[in-house]
Amino acid sequence: xxxxxxxxxxxxxxxxxxxxxxxxxxxxxxxxxxxxxxxxxxxxxxxxxxxxxxxxxxxxxxxxxxxxxxxx
Numbered sequence: 001x002x003x004x005x006x007x008x009x010x011x012x013x014x015x016x017x018x019x020x021x022x023x024x025x026x027x028x029x030x031x032x033x034x035x036x037x038x039x040x041x042x043x044x045x046x047x048x049x050x051x052x053x054x055x056x057x058x059x060x061x062x063x064x065x066x067x068x069x070x071x072x
Contacts, residue, residue: 003054
């Protein structure tokens with residue numbers, strides 16, 4: 001789904017109603033969240049770059065950390 005298609009889909013209220021049984025996030029293979037704080041200016045730039053990559057801030061940061069760890 002493109003970002004425009006996704007926007008159109010979720011702009012309809014009927015698509016906000018959960019479907020099927022709830023799923024646990026533990027199956028995602030991710031561990032517990034780790035709180036990290038950034039200065040406001042840096043967080044603004046992180047959000048801008050994550051948005052430009054069509055990613056969440058968490059996914060964007062996770063990708064950078066994975067690349068850094070793999071490269072060391």
